[in-house]
Amino acid sequence: MKKRYLLGMGLMLLLVSNVQAQDEVIEKIIKEETENSQLKQIGHELMDGVGPRLVGSPQMQKAHDWAVAKYKGWGIEARNEQWGEWRGWERGISHIDMIAPWTKSLSGQQLAWSPSSPEGGANGEVVVIPDLADEAAFKAWLPSVKGKYVMISAPQLTGRPDYNWEEYATEESFEKMKEDRTESNRAWNERLQKTGQGRRELPLALEDAGALGIITSYWSQGFGANKIFSASTKKVPTVDLSLEDYGMLFRLAESGEKPMIHLNAQSKENGMVPTFNTIAEIKGTEKPDEYVMLSAHFDSWDGGTGATDNGTGTIMMMEVMRVLKEVYPNPKRTILVGHWGSEEQGLNGSRAFVEDHADMMPKIQALFNQDNGTGRVANVSGQGFIHSYDYLGRWMSKVPREITRDVETTFPGNPGGGGSDYASFVAAGVPAFSLSSLSWSYGTYTWHTNLDTYDKIVFDDVQNNVIMAAIMVYMASEEDDMVSREVRVPLGRNGEPTEWPAVRSPTRKGGVE
Template identity: 30%
Template sequence: MLKSLKKFTGGLSVALLAVTAQAAPLKQEDLSVAEVLRDRALESSDAYSIVESLTVEVGPRRAGTKGDERAVAWAQEKMKALGFDRVYTEQIDVKRWARGHAHAEVTAPFPQPLVVTSLGYGASTPEGGLTAEIVEFADVEALLKAPARKVKGKIAFINKRMERARTGEGYGPAVQGRSQGMRAAAEKGAAAMLLRSVGTDSDRFPHTGMMSIDGVENPVPALALSAPDANLLEAMLKRGKPVEVKLNVHNEALADGPSFNVIGEVVGREKPEEVVLIGAHLDSWDEGTGALDDGAGVAIVTETARLIAELPQRPRRTLRVVLFGAEEIGLVGAKQYVDAHQNDLDKIIMVSESDFGAGKVWRFDTRIPESKFAIADQMMQLLAPLGIERGNNKSSGGPDSSVFVAQGVPAMGLYQDGSDYFDYHHTPNDTLDKVDPENLKQNVAAWVVMSFLAAEMEGDFGRVPTEH
């Protein structure tokens, strides 16, 4: 426990003293506190203990399931135990769905099984399954352009590979097949849709994920293939013979039901009505234990708040941690939060989210007015020793945070190395052993610098343009 602010003022580095000797927006004593918080984070393994607790004691927590209910209860108990001043929930409404079985096999010309998983909220086959010839498309755009006669009664196979990148930038082009593929296949009369998993691994684990389902009158079964199985179908097709696949799938659409955003606050001492909002999403897909997506993010932001709550006095304004519900099925928790708090959004001075695994943070992006860049420059003095470089001013802050940015709320983003994130994303392989405790410490060190200084600074960031 930190006993007094006096302990902080003597630890400021030479580089920081050089910066603060000039007219700068952040005070020397605040930078000093942030520096010590950063170093304390690098020594603490508490964030790893949090994600371990979530994955072991709760596990999978898809929105609207019993696992989701357990996660909401777990989060409230954890925040109270970590010393938050206020912990509460806000109900959201979610579509619910029950995953059943999903089996696939090549029946001709080279019979053998395939490893598949249903995409989120996918339909069932007729009882006993269906068998049809597959027709391959390089990407969803090719499927959209194809004449219906080429697709009708067949299984549309979208064979788009995702490119690996530290930024994860290959995800956007590849995920279009998952989000729009079933809709396109159904509209052209396909019997079903198969998708090369949206991922960068070569493991025999298929990647699930959400599809666009609203307004699809006749949804068809939609399955993701593991990468090796997509390769297998590709090789079979190259032999020039029709390839037939049998699918047997059962899922069930359920009545809509409740979930919750879980919110914890460290209440500001001078401007409690002004808020720095940091978040992660509490829900996960049901294949793994959600350690990377987004258990690590949950741990990072809650541990950040815990460290700040241990200070002998509260920061100037409120630090609010929001663990959003139902992110995986369409940013539902964030969208409903913004709708419910339209009159309070001008009180949120900055938003950010941790939702990209547990790799080391390597870049600091912002979305703030240029007149406020000096604040980010001062933050960089403390982030640079962590191996972090200054990025651009186009940050969305994260998936859920993007909903706030669209309303003019300023954002900051601490971007992790995602080189291997999509090896595990939405698979049974998203488990605790993929989380490196040392990387998690570095994440918290960066987050506590950014969050504390944003909560403590005297001014604010104003608003940002809402167009993208």
Template identity: 50%
Template sequence: MRLVIPTVAFAAGLLARATSVSSQTFASNDPVIQRIWVEGKDKSQLYPLAQALLDSIGPRLTGSTEQEQANDWALAFYRKLGIPVRTEQYGTWMVWRRGIAHIDLSAPRIRPLDGMLSTWSPGTNGTVEGPVVLFPKIDSTAAFEAWLPQVRGKFLLLSFPWPSCRPDTNWQEFATPESFERMRKDRADAFDAWYTGRLRKSGLRGPALVRRLAEAGALGIVTSLVPPPGPQGWGVHKISTTIAERIPEVGLGCEDYGLVFRLAENNQGPILRVNADAEFTGEVPVSNVIAELRGTEKPNEYVVLSAHFDSWDPASGATDNGSGTVVMMEALRILKAVYPNPKRTILATHWSGEEQGLNGSGAFAADHPEVVSGLQILLNQDGGTGRVVKISMQGFTGAGTFFRRWLSQMPSEISRQISLVDPGTQNRGTDNFSFTCHGAPAFELGSVGWDYETYTWHTNRDSFDKLVFDDLKSNASIVAMLAYLAAEDPLRVPREPRITPTEARTGRPAPWPACIPPARSWAQSRP
């Protein structure tokens, strides 16, 4: 019996692998492409990678202890596979620790409020309680200065209160057309009156305004966690860096911000009780993680797999960008298993500081001109959890020929879903821009939406359960196949000619976008 069981298992394994390959329509008989498909489909490590990263380590705010833990975890993963890997420091950043926060309405009735401390905000240093006031109706800087003493010992409401927390899609479905249009007009008028008729009359904006409020003795500012253009989905908070430096910035969800605002507006005596723990512990080194399969024939030419490792911290940073992170890790794992000796060097790069302005990738590009000049392609993913369906050529007019040739050699089950935007225009919002601005061929892998911008991008809902593993498996195989084909291609992807959109003002092509110098320290990033 002991002799028969391994034989049956071996035969079953062969059958399973044969089924995995034969069930796909391959456009070529390339054995590496076939092995990539089988490895990605039958031996995927995406689920355990994502679970460990997102549930155990959690969000990876730049400079945080969790980001350092994530770096160590990634290093251990690659080293276990025998893949050379390193961290590269590009600067320093402030360590900010978010603690537990309690935000309560204590008058005119008692109610716990849905909210959180804004990221990098000072804490309250214990429980602080005080009344709430609105930003005043003023007509000049002098009027603002005359009003300022009234804010002492109070929380100031700084954001516009959305009159309805229903998404517009809900209004469109159920309201009459007349009611929907009236709501939109009333909202737009009220929004303009709040910002143009109140805040801007102070003569101060952003951190400068909040510094003046702090000097006047305000307990803190209260903002809405639903920024313009207003509610896009149910129960979603958007988070970003605070504009407060000396006093706490407390963010409230749409409904509770509106509640507190209406109470203050109608002189019904709202009082907030806030205990929000946070700690700054100084600047620490921040680093990118770089894993490498060294090229055997053209080691100074590069195929780069790119995703940012950092995230915001109200949830787990799952779709932004834990999904891209684990896809690139899985793609390099697959390549190590089936294509360990590539012709060109393949790098898997996990960037820090993307959310603060592409700082990690921008610093790497500035520090490694040899990678920029030797870049065959860079493949970046930073668009959620969906399967890849679109690749823009970013204005490189000769790149489409290469991608069409590579896609033609991949299983039609995945290649037929991908459309090329050729020549396309530059995407400046994520890490591939750190390379395209240098004129290097770097591409963003556009994904199926899965309501990414509405529900998980920079939100409190960006958690492990939002990942779609069938799509992530497809993406890891696509990345591995494209990396293999780009590494093998005898030709370089051309950088010229390049095109840019026509400027409406001049009627001429816009100049190629300039690179943005990366901020290499917290102090350097402050206004």
């Protein structure tokens, strides 16, 4: 009896000491991030120092090299893994001035992969595609664009977002505006359809006819915000103008004022350049060949500096690694972070990693991805893994309640088929989870816009996310066994079973046709 009692006491002391050890690491995680956060400095270096990270650009390569050096400065092993190549393009200046009927510098910039203006820029009249009868009439009109800049985006009836109208307008005025806007958009779309050209074919037809450049405006439905994507022209520049300046030029052209602009948009083609993922790791001690992963895409569009898409996810994961190296330097399992290239063109970096490291996929305990803005984590789905509630719930229970109290969970959920890099791993059967963030008007104001800059980062929220992710990685690493990978076949909208998402290969040679 005495022997059994002593054994029981020994087991109890062991359990208590393990709990205390766990609590001690968690306390250290919270203390380190609360008292010594490096997020603002890391964010400044990345967003302000390196800048936007368009795949194939010099800034993208600079970012990869910066991240490796940063990790090594923290004593964390890091490397750049090449997975493909992309059309290399380097953004130069964009300077756009209206020079008639009066003088004004216009707010706008060239789109990604836009060809250059002639050296020093070029003057030209601005014209709008007229409301022609049909494709034959459009072809007859085409020669008239030679030496001119052509506007191809719909004019906006109002530069005020709907929430602003809703706050101040009468109900009747608001409804009338929406009806007028719907009719204006319908008429513009019909005008474009009569040309017989698709959205990407139209600029090519215009440049082949001798146009000096293409002018667009992709308003994001918020004050001052425009989406900045890629050009489809091959020989002349494509620029995006602010709603305000685009509308002014459009009205002048439509009324016969013949506005003139000087456009100088410079860029440089750099041929095909290598593309990379940046991988960093803290080697495991007991189970070094099993992994817990952090995940965030490193590339961005380049209208702004890619601060919330996905600079915040990037600096969050870097800070998690820094904190864990400081307070948990000898994890049970290897902790990996992947900073993926070319997510914006189709999850290419993460798909390449899954394809190139297929033998690793069964050994990944869990993966945590963040990629939708600066807000605190608001949603977590089990991604179709039947037992995800058991282990995610257990790990999340260790996170301070003030961080998790507003997190909505869906278990087991359905697997993500795309959207961000966690989906590349879900397709391979890895328990991979999106730490989905509170909006902060992400879709309107920062997602792929000219306003996605450092000042939009809410560091308090990102700091909470660091604490949450670091604790969950620590718990996943310490888990005795590998978690269950049993999945539920996803259900379609009609409630019928569908297929688990398929593993997809990346585009390894991009930006070329």
